[in-house]
Amino acid sequence: MDHAAIIPGGGGERQAAADDRLLPHGPPPRPACCRAGARRGGTRIEGTALAAPPRRPSFFPHAHRLPPRVTLVALDGVGKRxxxxxxxxxxxxxxxxxxxxxxILGPSGCGKSTLLRLIAGLAEPSSGRITRQASRQVGFVFQEATLLPWSDAITNVRLPLRLAGIDRAEQEARAAAALDQVGLRGFERAYPRELSGGMRMRVSIARALVTRPSLLLMDEPFAALDELTRHRLNDDLLALWAGSGVTVVFVTHSVFESVYLASRILVMATRPGRVAAELAMEAPAPRPTGFRTSAEYAALCRATTEALEGAMAQ
Ligand SMILES: Nc1ncnc2c1ncn2[C@@H]1O[C@H](COP(=O)(O)OP(=O)(O)OP(=O)(O)O)[C@@H](O)[C@H]1O
Incomplete structure (x- = not known):
């Protein structure tokens, strides 16, 4: 099967409406390819410039190796009781x-949110070790937008800067830029009740971005949205990721969403929560029109579904 083939005319993925439009920019498309492999092995960590993640064998015929990169967070034998x-x-x-x-993909209760909280440093492991790059700045986006209902969009977005003691003019300028980044220029003075669910989630993402995080942690952020809004936010998040260089860790129940978004998928098994498989994949970012109906996407979804079924059978 040709995983790189794109079926033309499919999708409607990038028909951004005014209501749900995000980022105009993005990097040049990368060549379409994908890779998946079994997981095992560790890497020694030295100081704050951490070692590159381990490379794993591929099982896709056109596989290639990802370039080595700096590790932001490393977990070694981590457990949580x-x-x-x-x-x-x-x-x-x-x-x-x-x-x-x-x-991070897995069935309900497998520990996805717990793992995200450990990565964020919001909870401590009961065993093992977590090493984080010292300079990292973390942004968190939850399933609910969790906006202050009595504050307008820009006031919600500048809240982390206000709490950090940054002066008012800089708060305003950075919050306006973050709202612009998520496609909400012109909605600075709108209150949460005046915004759609997708727009409220955009405000929530802007609030996470305003601190200029190097690590963006997202816990099922689009689970409560309708499918079309979710597709648009998926596309815009990918463009944001590709254009900004931010590292994203994204928790989801959805095989389709994980394959559409991720460069790597961690498949978790439950009781206790553990890593059952790891799939590395690379496809153009932002995804080309029709990617959702392409043979490549279908093949990746099938491989990921099989890995998830394998994890649930363990
Ligand atoms: N604060 C807590 N105290 C006790 N048990 C907890 C706590 N938080 C989570 N758990 C338990 O830990 C396990 C993993 O929970 P977690 O919320 O991380 O799973 P999840 O994969 O994110 O689930 P879901 O997809 O349903 O949100 C579950 O059995 C849960 O009941």
Whole structure:
């Protein structure tokens, strides 16, 4: 099968409406290719410039190796047991490379959110070790937009800067730029109740971006949105990622969303939560028109579904 073939005329993925339009910019498209491989192995970490993630064997015929990159966060044998006795995670070895788009995919309760919180430093592991690059700045986006209802969009977005003690003029300028970045120029004075669900999520993303994070952590951010809005936000997030160089870790239940977005997918199994498989894939970013109906996308979704079914059978 030719994984790089694109079926023309499909999709409607990038028909941005005024209501849900995001980023105008993006990098030159990369060649279409994909790679997936079994996971194992660790990498020694030296100081703050961490070692590159391990390379893994491929099983796609046109596979190629990803370039080595700096590791932002490294987890070695990480486990998490809650006071209730629940063993949420066990034996997690993971390298998050600068600039990658990592999706964490798995069934409900497998520990995806717990893993994201550990990566963020919002919780401590009960075993193992997490090493983070010292200079990283983390942004967090949750499933709900969690905006202050009594504040307009720009006030919501500048909140992290206000809490950091940055002066008012800079807060305003950076918040306006972040809203522009997510396609909401002109909506600075709109209140959350005046915005659609997709627009509220854009404000939430702008609030995460305003701190100029090197690591953007997203916990099922589009799960509550309708499918078309979700597709548009997927495209715009990809353009944002590709244009900014930010590292994204994205939790999702959806095989289709993970394949569409990610450069690497971590498939998790449950009880205790652990990494069952790791699939590395690369496709042009932003995705070309019709990618959702392409043979390449279908092949990647099939491989990922098989990996997820394998994980659930473990
Ligand atoms: N604070 C906590 N105290 C006790 N147990 C917890 C706590 N947080 C999570 N758990 C348990 O840890 C396990 C993993 O939960 P987690 O929310 O990380 O899974 P998840 O994969 O994100 O689930 P979902 O996809 O349904 O959001 C679950 O069994 C959950 O009940």
């Amino acid at each position: 809650f006071a209730s006795g629940t063993e949420a995670l066990a034996g997690i070895d993971l390298r998050i490379g600068a600039g990658e788009f990592l999706a």
